[in-house]
Amino acid sequence: MIIQHGLPATMRAVRFDSVAGKLELMDVPFPAPQRDEVVVKVAVCGVCRSDLARIDSAVQPRMPVYTPGHEAAGVVAAVGEDVRSWAPGDRVVVAAGRECHDCPECREGLGSDRCSDLQLMAVHYDGAWAEYLVTSATALVAVPDAVPLEHAAVLCGAVSIPYGAIDTARLRPAEAVGVWSSGGHGAHLVQVARICGASPIIALDGSPEVRERALEWGADVALDPANKRVASYIGEITRGRGLDVAFDFVGRESTFGQANAVLGERGRLVLVKAASEGPVENLPSGAEEGRTIVGHTGYRVRHLRDLVELAERGRLDVSASISSILPLARVAEGLSKVRESEGDPLLLLLRP
Ligand SMILES: [Zn+2]
Ligand SMILES: [Zn+2]
Structure with missing residues (x-):
C-alpha cells in the first residue's frame, strides 16, 4: 500500500536509448515506490558533464535505456508503506548514491554513509530528468524553506x-x-x-x-x-x-x-x-x-546534509552557480549549452 493522493498514472520523462543513441521526452508509467522508497516530484535537476559523457558515448551506460539526471531537488509526493521519516509535501534534495542493501556494511546496518557499493542515480537506476523520481528514503536530505530548491540542486554533485x-x-x-x-x-x-x-x-x-x-x-x-x-x-x-x-x-x-x-x-x-x-x-x-x-x-548523504546547513545559515551562497533554468522539453538545447561551456562552474538546470 502506498500513501498517495491525486497522483497521475503516467509522467513525462527524458529517456535515453544508448543503443539507438536517441534522447526523447515521452510518457512513462508513474514510478511505484517499494516499501522503503519515496517518490519525489522533481522541482529541478542539473545537467552534469557525467550525464553528457554517457549521452555522447564517452562512457558506456550500464542500462541500455534509462532516464538521465542525478542532481535533483523537489517535494515528496508519495512514500512506501515502511517509510516513517518522510511525508508527502516535504522539501528534499536527493543524494545520487543510495545504499545497496547487500554489501557487508549495509548488512551490518551502517547505512548509506558507509555502504561500500553505492548504487548511483542515472547509472544503476532511473534518474531525475522527469516529473518524478523514485529512490530510497535514506537518500534524501530535508531542505528548509530558507533554501530555494534550485540552490539545493546545485549543492548535490556540483x-x-x-x-x-x-x-x-x-x-x-x-x-x-x-x-x-x-x-x-x-x-x-x-x-x-x-x-x-x-x-x-x-x-x-x-x-x-x-x-x-x-x-x-x-x-x-x-x-x-x-x-x-x-x-x-x-x-x-x-x-x-x-x-x-x-x-x-x-x-x-x-x-x-x-x-x-x-x-x-x-x-x-x-x-x-x-x-x-x-x-x-x-x-x-x-x-x-x-x-x-x-x-x-563522489559524496555521501552526510556531506549534502552539511551543505544544506551551511546554505540555510547564510554561510554558503550558490546563487551565482546557476546559469539558466530550462523546461524539460528543451533538454537538447540544454545539453549543447553544457557541451560548449567546458570549464565553466555554472550549472544549467532542467525544470520538469
Ligand atoms: Zn554530476
Ligand atoms: Zn551497501
Missing part, C-alpha cells in the same frame, strides 16, 4: 563532490590549499575551502576566465599551471612550507607531478573524481615520507 574531497583531506583552518583545475568542481572547492578557513588558497588553471572566477570565489592567488615558475611561486606564497593539501581534479601525470612536487611536510594530495566518471589516468605512486596521496570519489 558542491558536494568538492566538499566530500575536503572532508577526505581532513582540511583544517589556516592550511595552504592548491586546486588543480579550477573550473567546475574546482571552483566550488575554492568556495567551500574558503568557508572552511583554508589559507592561502591557490587556484591553478590554464584558462584566464577560470582563474578570474576562482579569485572572485575566494582564491588568494590564481596561477597558470603551464608557467614554469609555478613551484617557486607556491614556495613564495606559502613562505617555503609548501601546500598542506593539493586537490587534483585533472588526474593526469603532469598535474599529479606538479601537485606532488609542491606538497609540504605532512601534505595530502587528493585525487578527485565524480563517482560516475571514467577511471583516473594511471598515476605513478611515490608519496614521500609523511605525505599522503589519497583518492576521493
Whole structure:
C-alpha cells in the first residue's frame, strides 16, 4: 500500500536509448515506490558533464535505456508503506548514491554513509530528468524553506563532490590549499575551502576566465599551471612550507607531478573524481615520507546534509552557480549549452 493522493498514472520523462543513441521526452508509467522508497516530484535537476559523457558515448551506460539526471531537488509526493521519516509535501534534495542493501556494511546496518557499493542515480537506476523520481528514503536530505530548491540542486554533485574531497583531506583552518583545475568542481572547492578557513588558497588553471572566477570565489592567488615558475611561486606564497593539501581534479601525470612536487611536510594530495566518471589516468605512486596521496570519489548523504546547513545559515551562497533554468522539453538545447561551456562552474538546470 502506498500513501498517495491525486497522483497521475503516467509522467513525462527524458529517456535515453544508448543503443539507438536517441534522447526523447515521452510518457512513462508513474514510478511505484517499494516499501522503503519515496517518490519525489522533481522541482529541478542539473545537467552534469557525467550525464553528457554517457549521452555522447564517452562512457558506456550500464542500462541500455534509462532516464538521465542525478542532481535533483523537489517535494515528496508519495512514500512506501515502511517509510516513517518522510511525508508527502516535504522539501528534499536527493543524494545520487543510495545504499545497496547487500554489501557487508549495509548488512551490518551502517547505512548509506558507509555502504561500500553505492548504487548511483542515472547509472544503476532511473534518474531525475522527469516529473518524478523514485529512490530510497535514506537518500534524501530535508531542505528548509530558507533554501530555494534550485540552490539545493546545485549543492548535490556540483558542491558536494568538492566538499566530500575536503572532508577526505581532513582540511583544517589556516592550511595552504592548491586546486588543480579550477573550473567546475574546482571552483566550488575554492568556495567551500574558503568557508572552511583554508589559507592561502591557490587556484591553478590554464584558462584566464577560470582563474578570474576562482579569485572572485575566494582564491588568494590564481596561477597558470603551464608557467614554469609555478613551484617557486607556491614556495613564495606559502613562505617555503609548501601546500598542506593539493586537490587534483585533472588526474593526469603532469598535474599529479606538479601537485606532488609542491606538497609540504605532512601534505595530502587528493585525487578527485565524480563517482560516475571514467577511471583516473594511471598515476605513478611515490608519496614521500609523511605525505599522503589519497583518492576521493563522489559524496555521501552526510556531506549534502552539511551543505544544506551551511546554505540555510547564510554561510554558503550558490546563487551565482546557476546559469539558466530550462523546461524539460528543451533538454537538447540544454545539453549543447553544457557541451560548449567546458570549464565553466555554472550549472544549467532542467525544470520538469
Ligand atoms: Zn554530476
Ligand atoms: Zn551497501
